[in-house]
Amino acid sequence: MASCSTQISPFRSCTDFNRLRLSRRPSSVRFSSVRLSSVRLSSERGLTLIEIMVVLIILSLVMAWLGTGLFAKGDEAKQRLTQLKIKEIGNLIGQFQLQYNKLPNAFNDLTKCTEVTGANCIPVTSEDKLEDAWSNKFIYSAEEGGRRYRIKSLGRDGREGGEGADADLFGTGP
Numbered sequence: 001m002a003s004c005s006t007q008i009s010p011f012r013s014c015t016d017f018n019r020l021r022l023s024r025r026p027s028s029v030r031f032s033s034v035r036l037s038s039v040r041l042s043s044e045r046g047l048t049l050i051e052i053m054v055v056l057i058i059l060s061l062v063m064a065w066l067g068t069g070l071f072a073k074g075d076e077a078k079q080r081l082t083q084l085k086i087k088e089i090g091n092l093i094g095q096f097q098l099q100y101n102k103l104p105n106a107f108n109d110l111t112k113c114t115e116v117t118g119a120n121c122i123p124v125t126s127e128d129k130l131e132d133a134w135s136n137k138f139i140y141s142a143e144e145g146g147r148r149y150r151i152k153s154l155g156r157d158g159r160e161g162g163e164g165a166d167a168d169l170f171g172t173g174p
Helices: 014-023 028-043 049-100
Strands: 139-143 148-153 169-172
Touching: 049 148, 049 169
Parallel strands: none
Antiparallel strands: 139 148, 148 169
């Protein structure tokens, strides 16, 4: 056992050493207070079924409130993406017009070699780039005797008309 009579001691006197040594022993008062608190904790083991149900109801309400906002933002993003795709197709039609000095009759002229493009053509784009954000095909129509064009997306529902995400989106060219 250590004593305070060592040559180098951080304590000023033997009483300081003995106080420290005695203070490290658990006292009976401390031990009994720990025992009493453990008895209190064992009687409160967990949550009741009603408390769990209340927490689940609150969580489901919060998720429903957040979910509707997230889905609306997703539809808005798809509408913006579809508008960007319409502009990209407009640029591809412009590139076609520069190569062949006329507007395409249909989207097939952009993706395959046809009578308009000739047998040794290089397609301007691929079929998968001619779909909107909801994976519906764009509708192309030549207007005014082939001097103007119109590209149309039928929206989320894929039918004419509608509001919000179901609304039709379109772009026109020269």
